[in-house]
Amino acid sequence: MRSSAPLLFELSKTGRRAADLPPMDVPELDGLLPEELVAKEPLPLPEMSEVELIRHYTRLSRRNFGVDNGSYPLGSCTMKYNPKINEQLPACFNKLHPLLDELDLLPVWELMHALGELLCELCGMDQFTHQPAAGAHGELTGLMLIKAYHDTRLDHERNEILVPDAAHGTNPASAALAGFKTIEVPSTADGDVDIEALKALVGPRTAGLMLTNPSTLGLFERNILEISNIVHDAGGLLYYDGANMNAIMGIARPGDMGFDVVHLNLHKTLSTPHGGGGPGAGSVGVKKELIPYLPAPVILKRHGGPALPDYNRPLSIGRVKAFYGNFSVLVKAYAYVLSLGGAGLKQASENAVLNANYVQHHLKGEFGLANDRVCMHECVLTPGPLLERGIHTTDIAKALIDRGFHPPTIYFPLIVPEAMMFEPTETETRENLDELIAAMLDIAEVSKTDPEALHRAPETTPIGRPDETRAARNPVVRFVAEPKE
Numbered sequence: 031m032r033s034s035a036p037l038l039f040e041l042s043k044t045g046r047r048a049a050d051l052p053p054m055d056v057p058e059l060d061g062l063l064p065e066e067l068v069a070k071e072p073l074p075l076p077e078m079s080e081v082e083l084i085r086h087y088t089r090l091s092r093r094n095f096g097v098d099n100g101s102y103p104l105g106s107c108t109m110k111y112n113p114k115i116n117e118q119l120p121a122c123f124n125k126l127h128p129l130l131d132e133l134d135l136l137p138v139w140e141l142m143h144a145l146g147e148l149l150c151e152l153c154g155m156d157q158f159t160h161q162p163a164a165g166a167h168g169e170l171t172g173l174m175l176i177k178a179y180h181d182t183r184l185d186h187e188r189n190e191i192l193v194p195d196a197a198h199g200t201n202p203a204s205a206a207l208a209g210f211k212t213i214e215v216p217s218t219a220d221g222d223v224d225i226e227a228l229k230a231l232v233g234p235r236t237a238g239l240m241l242t243n244p245s246t247l248g249l250f251e252r253n254i255l256e257i258s259n260i261v262h263d264a265g266g267l268l269y270y271d272g273a274n275m276n277a278i279m280g281i282a283r284p285g286d287m288g289f290d291v292v293h294l295n296l297h298k299t300l301s302t303p304h305g306g307g308g309p310g311a312g313s314v315g316v317k318k319e320l321i322p323y324l325p326a327p328v329i330l331k332r333h334g335g336p337a338l339p340d341y342n343r344p345l346s347i348g349r350v351k352a353f354y355g356n357f358s359v360l361v362k363a364y365a366y367v368l369s370l371g372g373a374g375l376k377q378a379s380e381n382a383v384l385n386a387n388y389v390q391h392h393l394k395g396e397f398g399l400a401n402d403r404v405c406m407h408e409c410v411l412t413p414g415p416l417l418e419r420g421i422h423t424t425d426i427a428k429a430l431i432d433r434g435f436h437p438p439t440i441y442f443p444l445i446v447p448e449a450m451m452f453e454p455t456e457t458e459t460r461e462n463l464d465e466l467i468a469a470m471l472d473i474a475e476v477s478k479t480d481p482e483a484l485h486r487a488p489e490t491t492p493i494g495r496p497d498e499t500r501a502a503r504n505p506v507v508r509f510v511a512e513p514k515e
């Protein structure tokens with residue numbers, strides 16, 4: 031049953047109030063503000079009673095689907111359950127302000143420094159900055175570091191960044207924003223980087239290569255050492271897109287694979303939800319030779335003293351964010367890493383990989399598989415035989431919504447037609463995985479008997495299938511109030 035969702039403005043009734051303010055006990059002052067800034071008409075704000083207001087937001091929250099409602103296998107986004115206690119911990123710091131005297135912020139520097147050390151250990155890097163606010167922001171920062179590195183060596187010809195065709199769209203976008211030309215590297219039919227093609231593409235213009243391992247096909251790049259040798263021998267550096275770190279924590283390290291710069295999506299892997307609309311953090315780690323270029327300030331401990339921001343960094347690319355980054359996200363990541371410990375992080379990755387393989391194994395009979403290999407923390411399926419029955423990836427995604435699941439990532443990676451990328455994550459139980467598998471198998475069954483039913487999906491949501499082209503091209507994001515009489 032569809033039901034409409036009135037806006038606060040439509041629910042408004044003149045004179046209703048949710049707040050009861052005491053009468054004003056000071057004289058009203060006129061003429062304090064410049065005339066042109068004073069509103070001539072009362073603002074058309076919604077007027078509601080407290081209970082109506084509460085019901086409105088509760089109604090909306092029930093329509094929201096989140097990890098706290100059910101499985102959310104949105105590939106590449108690592109929508110795992112994040113412990114609630116980690117959400118509470120940043121509040122310990124909420125009396126602090128970034129403009130306080132630096133000596134009053136010693137616990138902040140200590141935490142940022144300690145988290146940096148742990149991430150260095152996890153990734154095989156030498157120094158981290160926590161300034162970038164998201165993964166894509168980390169990519170831009172990392173590429174600026176690579177540019178600064180080549181520029182300092184007067185190696186100005188290096189203006190090309192190699193990006194595999196399986197990459198996340200942010201990779202070529204970040205390269206373009208950092209002023210590089212993107213060169214696409216093809217993948218083999220097996221899902222690895224095409225080594226011969228790579229050899230033909232590197233040269234004196236190569237500034238670096240961006241890669242995520244496991245790739246967005248959910249596959250571990252088996253030739254990573256050969257790839258890093260090829261790029262380094264050509265004079266380029268390697269950038270690791272760490273958005274898929276949830277697959278390899280405590281098992282393999284980007285630094286050991288030959289990467290020079292990494293970003294981690296703390297808001298995927300380390301206890302902040304991705305896409306929750308809140309702040310994120312794309313901490314960037316580098317090998318020794320890139321430390322001089324890191325955004326200033328760098329949080330350092332000198333001679334056993336306390337951790338403090340260091341601004342004396344003549345080669346720094348400068349700041350990439352106001353103040354020091356999204357600190358609350360760093361607190362959550364630090365708490366998460368400490369509470370799981372090395373063994374716990376490793377177990378999390380092992381379970382993430384196990385769960386994805388469990389899903390892949392049980393679905394590959396009825397659906398298509400992009401690459402028939404052991405997958406990492408996510409698997410890429412296609413509708414396979416369902417396509418012959420006129421059922422596309424969109425239909426499957428919408429039908430999953432009716433069965434109580436968030437859909438997988440669809441039509442990505444771009445090199446797999448009709449892709450469905452499932453990332454179940456380590457926090458789903460076996461029963462949850464079985465239910466997801468059962469829902470998918472049910473969809474496969476329905477496609478044989480009543481394919482039209484799948485074209486009608488979703489039938490349980492307030493809105494069925496919007497015109498996605500019009501919604502993207504002509505979004506109506508602003509409510510225009512009717513003038514009040």
Ligand SMILES: *Cc1c(COP(=O)(O)O)cnc(C)c1O
Binds near residue numbers: 273
């Ligand atoms: C999520 C993701 C990014 C971008 O991260 P944001 O924090 O969303 O900017 C980059 N690469 C991959 C593979 C991702 O999954």
